[in-house]
Amino acid sequence: GAGVSQSPSNKVTEKGKDVELRCDPISGHTALYWYRQSLGQGLEFLIYFQGNSAPDKSGLPSDRFSAERTGGSVSTLTIQRTQQEDSAVYLCASSSPGDIQYFGAGTRLSVL
Amino acid sequence: EDQVTQSPEALRLQEGESSSLNCSYTVSGLRGLFWYRQDPGKGPEFLFTLYSAGEEKEKERLKATLTKKESFLHITAPKPEDSATYLCAVQAPHLLQGKLIFGQGTELSVKP
Numbered sequence: 727g728a729g730v731s732q733s734p735s736n737k738v739t740e741k742g743k744d745v746e747l748r749c750d751p752i753s754g755h756t757a758l759y760w761y762r763q764s765l766g767q768g769l770e771f772l773i774y775f776q777g778n779s780a781p782d783k784s785g786l787p788s789d790r791f792s793a794e795r796t797g798g799s800v801s802t803l804t805i806q807r808t809q810q811e812d813s814a815v816y817l818c819a820s821s822s823p824g825d826i827q828y829f830g831a832g833t834r835l836s837v838l
Numbered sequence: 839e840d841q842v843t844q845s846p847e848a849l850r851l852q853e854g855e856s857s858s859l860n861c862s863y864t865v866s867g868l869r870g871l872f873w874y875r876q877d878p879g880k881g882p883e884f885l886f887t888l889y890s891a892g893e894e895k896e897k898e899r900l901k902a903t904l905t906k907k908e909s910f911l912h913i914t915a916p917k918p919e920d921s922a923t924y925l926c927a928v929q930a931p932h933l934l935q936g937k938l939i940f941g942q943g944t945e946l947s948v949k950p
Contacts, residue, residue, distance in 0.1 A: 730881070757936055768842070769882075769925070769940040782937075817881055824936055826872070829881030 730830035732818050738836045739808055747803040747833045751820030758801050764814040808837045840865045844926050844941035851916055851948050859911040859944045861926030869929040871909050873902050876923045916948045
């Protein structure tokens with residue numbers, strides 16, 4: 727069966743440009759999470775979607791970060807005016823509520 | 839403050855040399871402790887969930903145990919294919935449902 731799919735796998739951008747990262751969760755999973763993994767750091771929670779409820783954005787590091795989830799399925803994480811410190815691997819996970827989180831392979835973002 | 843600390847940061851073993859990885863946690867009430875394996879360039883892969891002190895789970899050469907303050911991942915007679923970064927994460931009732939707090943991981947290298 728299909729797992730969590732993320733695209734692109736790699737993204738190189740210039741400082742100040744906007745980027746969009748996509749996550750396609752496992753079919754039937756109503757919960758979706760975004761995490762960020764910086765070099766030498768643990769996974770850092772960014773945002774959480776559960777069904778049609780308003781997302782929990784408590785982990786977003788700045789107002790340059792936003793995310794949406796259309797139709798309760800695919801999610802897009804947008805970073806505006808990218809900075810070099812945004813360089814990291816962005817991981818998406820999905821689950822049934824309160825259940826095990828299954829992760830995608832991530833998008834490696836490099837801001838030059 | 840909720841915190842997860844893993845040790846050692848890196849561990850080098852010879853094939854067949856058993857050892858243990860440690861995950862110490864500080865959280866107000868534990869809902870669950872999770873172990874994941876992460877290979878280079880891939881997302882974390884779920885291994886185990888432990889819910890209460892004294893609980894143990896096994897999978898092939900891996901055995902996870904849990905106390906009120908820490909968890910151990912015991913690796914018996916490891917093989918080179920066990921080389922990966924092992925991540926520990928916790929869930930707690932006061933956190934939003936499903937949010938995981940991760941440690942920084944232990945990078946395991948098993949040499950033939």
